[in-house]
Amino acid sequence: xxxxxxxIDRRVLTPGSRLPSVRAxxxxxxxxxxxxxxAYDRLAADGVIRSRPGAGFYxxxxxxxxxxxxxxxxxxREVDPLWMLRQSLMGPSEALKPGCGWLxxxxxxxxxxxxxxxxxxxxxxxxxxxxxASLLGSPPLRALLAxxxxxxxxxxxxxxxxxxxxxxxxxxxxxxxxxxxxxxxxVDDPCYFNFLALLRAHRANxxxxxxxxxxxxxxxxxxxxxxxxxxxxxxxxxSHNPTGATLSAATAHRLLKLAExxxxxxxxxxxxxxxxDTPAPRLAAFDGxxxxxxxxxxxxxxxxxIRCGHIAARPDWIEALADLRxxxxxxxxxxxxxxxxxxxxxxxxRRHIEGVRTRLARARARTIERLRKIGITPWIEPxxxxxxxxxxxDGLDAAKLARAALADDIVLAxxxxxxxxxxxxxxxxxxxxxxxxxxxxxxLARACG
Amino acid sequence: xxxxxxxIDRRVLTPGSRLPSVRAxxxxxxxxxxxxxxAYDRLAADGVIRSRPGAGFYxxxxxxxxxxxxxxxxxxREVDPLWMLRQSLMGPSEALKPGCGWLxxxxxxxxxxxxxxxxxxxxxxxxxxxxxASLLGSPPLRALLAxxxxxxxxxxxxxxxxxxxxxxxxxxxxxxxxxxxxxxxxVDDPCYFNFLALLRAHRANxxxxxxxxxxxxxxxxxxxxxxxxxxxxxxxxxSHNPTGATLSAATAHRLLKLAExxxxxxxxxxxxxxxxDTPAPRLAAFDGxxxxxxxxxxxxxxxxxIRCGHIAARPDWIEALADLRxxxxxxxxxxxxxxxxxxxxxxxxRRHIEGVRTRLARARARTIERLRKIGITPWIEPxxxxxxxxxxxDGLDAAKLARAALADDIVLAxxxxxxxxxxxxxxxxxxxxxxxxxxxxxxLARACG
Numbered sequence: 001x002x003x004x005x006x007x008i009d010r011r012v013l014t015p016g017s018r019l020p021s022v023r024a025x026x027x028x029x030x031x032x033x034x035x036x037x038x039a040y041d042r043l044a045a046d047g048v049i050r051s052r053p054g055a056g057f058y059x060x061x062x063x064x065x066x067x068x069x070x071x072x073x074x075x076x077r078e079v080d081p082l083w084m085l086r087q088s089l090m091g092p093s094e095a096l097k098p099g100c101g102w103l104x105x106x107x108x109x110x111x112x113x114x115x116x117x118x119x120x121x122x123x124x125x126x127x128x129x130x131x132x133a134s135l136l137g138s139p140p141l142r143a144l145l146a147x148x149x150x151x152x153x154x155x156x157x158x159x160x161x162x163x164x165x166x167x168x169x170x171x172x173x174x175x176x177x178x179x180x181x182x183x184x185x186x187v188d189d190p191c192y193f194n195f196l197a198l199l200r201a202h203r204a205n206x207x208x209x210x211x212x213x214x215x216x217x218x219x220x221x222x223x224x225x226x227x228x229x230x231x232x233x234x235x236x237x238x239s240h241n242p243t244g245a246t247l248s249a250a251t252a253h254r255l256l257k258l259a260e261x262x263x264x265x266x267x268x269x270x271x272x273x274x275x276x277d278t279p280a281p282r283l284a285a286f287d288g289x290x291x292x293x294x295x296x297x298x299x300x301x302x303x304x305x306i307r308c309g310h311i312a313a314r315p316d317w318i319e320a321l322a323d324l325r326x327x328x329x330x331x332x333x334x335x336x337x338x339x340x341x342x343x344x345x346x347x348x349x350r351r352h353i354e355g356v357r358t359r360l361a362r363a364r365a366r367t368i369e370r371l372r373k374i375g376i377t378p379w380i381e382p383x384x385x386x387x388x389x390x391x392x393x394d395g396l397d398a399a400k401l402a403r404a405a406l407a408d409d410i411v412l413a414x415x416x417x418x419x420x421x422x423x424x425x426x427x428x429x430x431x432x433x434x435x436x437x438x439x440x441x442x443x444l445a446r447a448c449g
Numbered sequence: 450x451x452x453x454x455x456x457i458d459r460r461v462l463t464p465g466s467r468l469p470s471v472r473a474x475x476x477x478x479x480x481x482x483x484x485x486x487x488a489y490d491r492l493a494a495d496g497v498i499r500s501r502p503g504a505g506f507y508x509x510x511x512x513x514x515x516x517x518x519x520x521x522x523x524x525x526r527e528v529d530p531l532w533m534l535r536q537s538l539m540g541p542s543e544a545l546k547p548g549c550g551w552l553x554x555x556x557x558x559x560x561x562x563x564x565x566x567x568x569x570x571x572x573x574x575x576x577x578x579x580x581x582a583s584l585l586g587s588p589p590l591r592a593l594l595a596x597x598x599x600x601x602x603x604x605x606x607x608x609x610x611x612x613x614x615x616x617x618x619x620x621x622x623x624x625x626x627x628x629x630x631x632x633x634x635x636v637d638d639p640c641y642f643n644f645l646a647l648l649r650a651h652r653a654n655x656x657x658x659x660x661x662x663x664x665x666x667x668x669x670x671x672x673x674x675x676x677x678x679x680x681x682x683x684x685x686x687x688s689h690n691p692t693g694a695t696l697s698a699a700t701a702h703r704l705l706k707l708a709e710x711x712x713x714x715x716x717x718x719x720x721x722x723x724x725x726d727t728p729a730p731r732l733a734a735f736d737g738x739x740x741x742x743x744x745x746x747x748x749x750x751x752x753x754x755i756r757c758g759h760i761a762a763r764p765d766w767i768e769a770l771a772d773l774r775x776x777x778x779x780x781x782x783x784x785x786x787x788x789x790x791x792x793x794x795x796x797x798x799r800r801h802i803e804g805v806r807t808r809l810a811r812a813r814a815r816t817i818e819r820l821r822k823i824g825i826t827p828w829i830e831p832x833x834x835x836x837x838x839x840x841x842x843d844g845l846d847a848a849k850l851a852r853a854a855l856a857d858d859i860v861l862a863x864x865x866x867x868x869x870x871x872x873x874x875x876x877x878x879x880x881x882x883x884x885x886x887x888x889x890x891x892x893l894a895r896a897c898g
Binding site: 132 | 499530531534535537538539551552554555557558559562563564566567569570571574575576577578579580581582583584614615617618621625629630643646647649650748752753754755756772773775776777778779780781782783784785788
């Protein structure tokens with residue numbers, strides 16, 4: 001009981017998260033199953049956890065306040081997806097962040113954004129500067145997104161597009177629309193760690209499908225569909241986060257056939273679309289937005305400071321998602337939409353993004369070279385994108401390494417936070433725009449030496 | 450069964466909403482309870498609804514798509530909170546909206562916002578224009594909010610403040626933190642209709658406390674605490690939406706004593722703070738952010754196009770809310786925070802808001818005069834704010850009137866959408882900035898004549 005209480009107090013188990021099954025807990029702590037059952041029952045009687053019939057035990061949302069001094073400093077928290085997110089967002093400004101998921105300041109579209117802000121400041125009417133957004137969000141931006149989707153082979157009318165604050169917010173709305181607590185969601189293993197934090201907030205049962213260089217393992221995918229009857233499969237396309245894998249047409253075709261057979265919805269996050277030189281297959285394009293919901297944003301390619309994501313889906317689903325959106329956050333941000341639309345329609349954007357792609361290719365090559373020299377082995381050499389997924393020399397644990405790196409003001413992304421079951425513990429994800437750096441190489445060489 | 454299916458198809462019953470109890474449904478449709486039980490069981494077997502032990506039946510989140518042609522045009526939807534929100538956000542641009550909850554374009558801070566956009570465009574560093582927000586959001590804006598809270602008698606350190614997209618988003622995070630499906634929340638009756646839509650999205654059991662001109666009825670409040678053991682009480686301060694009531698110090702004191710006795714959390718939405726001439730008592734100030742969570746935004750007084758709300762609460766709760774925020778929407782919007790901070794620290798803001806208050810007082814007086822002439826009676830004459838809550842002549846139904854008004858391109862806010870149990874059906878909420886208008890008066894005079 002005390003051990004579970006401690007984990008809740010230290011927020012290793014967060015409000016709403018599911019406790020391990022009685023059997024798993026008994027194995028983990030070396031007590032009998034009946035002892036664990038008794039502990040769970042007593043904690044439930046105390047209101048610390050709650051039982052959900054057929055779905056196990058969950059940590060209660062606390063009315064009793066969490067005690068900050070027992071939570072400890074951020075560095076003492078478990079190395080989990082929220083630890084990773086906090087390190088990425090909070091680290092000191094002089095910290096190096098090869099573990100973070102975005103471009104450095106000077107790679108992003110600062111110039112075009114300044115120009116757009118001046119243009120918006122000159123606009124005639126006050127309405128766009130002062131009023132709530134329309135129901136689905138800025139019509140010109142949605143029209144532009146529809147044209148861009150069409151370029152990818154995804155046919156979507158502008159009223160099949162709902163603007164959101166971000167792609168994370170888009171996924172949150174979709175999860176609210178599709179999930180009930182205890183429902184199963186399939187993800188890639190490894191996958192973007194915030195998918196795991198978000199799905200945990202929805203109390204989903206998350207099942208990972210092993211990733212291959214051409215997409216998820218379709219045999220494991222078929223088995224998981226049969227066993228778990230999942231509500232949706234969540235993946236990201238273009239350049240997979242964190243592996244850099246590229247979905248092949250054959251895998252896409254097989255996934256969609258399986259999805260149809262089991263009436264599975266697929267949520268495809270396309271946030272890295274603009275980093276591709278050659279477009280990879282898209283599930284949304286193959287499927288035609290029948291059972292695929294496509295989400296995206298420009299946080300990676302334009303700016304993360306102006307939040308604006310979107311969902312493209314069947315019109316009837318967009319209708320329901322719009323209701324959820326106004327109920328839970330009222331309205332979008334017309335200023336963000338206006339600035340983003342101005343940046344994207346400015347001739348400078350194409351040059352900006354072509355420059356980013358060229359620089360990314362060079363940075364990928366240099367990062368791979370540096371890693372190999374240290375004895376850290378890339379899983380593949382990705383065709384596009386921001387990330388290298390790479391294995392440490394035998395016997396090294398990435399979470400321990402990431403914790404040690406904080407002392408050198410280096411934020412690393414250890415493999416376990418990308419995994420549903422703590423696999424990939426000897427892998428790290430490297431952001432190539434922040435890894436071609438002597439301080440980073442020196443730390444890694446020492447750690448691996 | 451067909452009747453319930455129809456209600457789900459037409460989205461009168463939305464995904465996740467609770468079905469009426471067997472007894473209430475039996476009475477409503479005139480069948481026996483056993484027939485209703487059988488219908489519910491069959492719908493559950495079909496997966497259309499789901500049973501939650503001890504908490505009744507809920508509409509399943511649909512995998513089967515909703516059919517748009519059966520939903521019908523927006524005007525044919527039930528007159529409920531989401532109807533109201535859609536009408537407010539969607540109506541044609543030439544529509545008059547005495548039912549909406551915001552100031553007209555030219556009352557808001559268009560000028561100061563243009564100036565702020567130009568200032569931000571000139572800033573030295575690219576980071577604020579391109580990077581994710583820090584964990585809690587812009588430090589200068591949080592410091593400014595802490596000073597403003599201090600002016601209201603609410604002591605809050607900047608790290609007790611979390612920036613959000615809006616006050617609705619703030620309430621959504623708080624609800625995620627505190628609520629489990631089936632938990633009870635107390636609200637004022639009437640209350641801001643979006644509270645009801647949001648709490649329904651959280652599957653809360655919402656109990657209304659009758660409103661009086663000095664705050665909620667404390668006898669009913671005490672009885673509801675004893676009967677329902679609610680998770681929190683949600684109210685809005687300064688100038689109550691929709692009634693314009695002002696909380697008295699005596700009522701505030703009694704509410705907090707009761708809250709302490711029952712270990713109740715209070716969520717106080719202070720979004721109309723800047724419209725007051727003389728500050729009314731604040732629960733957050735009396736309590737000192739011990740059990741009160743204060744949320745707010747500048748959507749009403751500065752702009753709704755630049756989304757930025759905030760939560761002030763105990764440090765340990767802010768810590769947990771920040772985790773929820775990054776898991777479900779990753780990061781705030783630094784551009785919004787920067788523009789808002791610039792507007793609020795510009796000398797022009799004080800003049801702007803003083804001008805708004807003067808115009809509001811005049812518009813309130815003129816609206817009351819117009820309404821009385823037509824035979825529509827204000828519940829009270831509010832001391833501040835945007836709204837007049839007023840009763841139609843005997844025998845008139847506000848929801849019917851609101852539906853008819855759409856044909857004249859007039860969006861009205863009927864009383865039933867503000868109520869937990871459809872009470873106040875002969876009341877309308879008038880936004881005084883859009884009600885002093887001959888077309889509105891002519892429609893109302895015809896309807897009431």
